[in-house]
């Protein structure tokens with residue numbers, strides 16, 4: 194018997210579960226509950242997905258979006274509730290079962306083999322027999338899919354050669370190749386430029402027009418507004434499902450956090466003070482000896498936020514690494530409050546009050562198996578304020594983590610939970626809490642709002658502006674241009690390792706910055 198029953202003639206008993214004649218359901222989830230030791234991640238969740246719709250899952254960090262999609266994709270087995278695919282109750286024990294049912298998922302962290310080509314990554318594991326990959330039929334099918342959907346990708350390029358944004362197209366192409374009918378996309382635009390995000394939405398609409406259904410997990414209200422319907426989750430429960438044409442960003446934010454969220458940013462007019470950071474002629478090379486930073490010069494004063502705009506991979510990461518002491522520059526100098534710190538270690542930079550929020554939170558910002566409490570003092574464990582004689586003062590550390598977990602709304606059973614069990618957003622909050630707490634003077638914030646929900650972004654904005662008031666100099670890189678336009682006093686745009694211009698956000702448009710991100714030079718000015 195086929196596991197994929199026809200959606201055209203649901204039996205009367207399954208009429209609701211399979212939708213109505215004009216709006217058939219691709220998927221129906223009823224009363225789904227999933228618990229992890231002490232945490233109820235999903236608590237009786239109801240969710241419907243119509244055929245041909247883009248349906249957003251929207252909710253705060255830790256609301257249960259990833260858990261719900263993991264259950265739908267067979268990663269987790271629910272403790273209670275039912276999953277009905279095209280009118281048929283199903284039980285899934287692994288993603289393999291989900292794929293057989295026509296369900297695919299593109300994760301935030303891609304599962305591609307860097308040493309394989311695009312084509313090999315797509316067809317590996319799908320070959321019926323034999324040890325040799327027969328790629329002719331696959332190549333033909335992929336070429337016609339690329340043409341039909343307007344996806345431009347070299348099937349023979351190695352995945353390691355592709356930028357992260359392009360790797361996502363490989364995952365999407367793989368889902369199309371596998372003929373999935375329900376596709377779950379987890380925060381897909383986090384690695385895309387504004388232009389690529391618009392392309393992705395156009396492709397998603399085409400997929401839906403061809404009868405596919407898409408579940409889109411996102412924190413971005415603007416993306417939710419482009420979908421057909423949205424289900425809001427809060428603390429593991431379904432709060433509401435609404436048609437996006439009948440709602441507004443304000444209502445969605447209120448539904449998500451359970452209170453009014455302010456979209457306006459109160460930034461005071463404050464004159465910059467003394468120069469804190471002075472960088473001149475910085476140059477650095479990458480793994481293949483290619484120039485990753487070229488003649489980068491910038492300065493940041495007290496009470497000032499310098500924004501860094503740029504498409505991922507244009508030197509922002511390397512700039513932050515050099516400034517925090519993780520990587521040494523080949524050329525140029527870095528002065529912190531007048532002192533030459535060009536050759537200092539990360540430890541020495543931390544001792545000088547430099548806080549660093551790295552963009553890759555799990556690899557660079559946290560130690561996965563360590564608890565929340567331990568990560569909150571990571572790097573500061575030798576500091577006298579956390580010690581009692583030779584040992585760590587557990588009582589003091591517990592008091593600190595209690596305060597921080599409440600202030601940053603870190604959703605976890607307690608501070609003993611290993612950070613590797615936290616959702617992405619909650620993990621990011623642990624880093625922010627630690628770096629905001631321990632820095633003084635200079636804050637290097639690379640993608641601080643990545644993966645955060647609106648309620649917490651509001652809090653992070655307030656924190657950054659508060660630090661600015663206090664006299665901090667802040668270097669803020671973000672792929673969200675709204676972060677830079679809301680917070681920065683000046684915006685420097687990076688392209689191919691160089692600063693192609695420094696602009697005033699009050700007199701520059703998003704489009705102009707977008708053009709500079711693509712390499713167009715603008716006169717530097719302050």
Ligand SMILES: Nc1ncnc2c1ncn2[C@@H]1O[C@H](COP(=O)(O)OP(=O)(O)OP(=O)(O)O)[C@@H](O)[C@H]1O
Pocket residue numbers: 229230232233234252253254255256257258259260261604605614615616617618619644
């Ligand atoms: N494997 C796990 N072990 C323990 N707790 C978990 C596990 N996976 C998720 N949780 C907890 O379940 C809750 C829901 O997490 P989930 O990742 O589903 O939220 P989310 O809405 O996707 O969050 P985010 O937007 O931050 O990614 C959180 O409190 C999280 O800490």
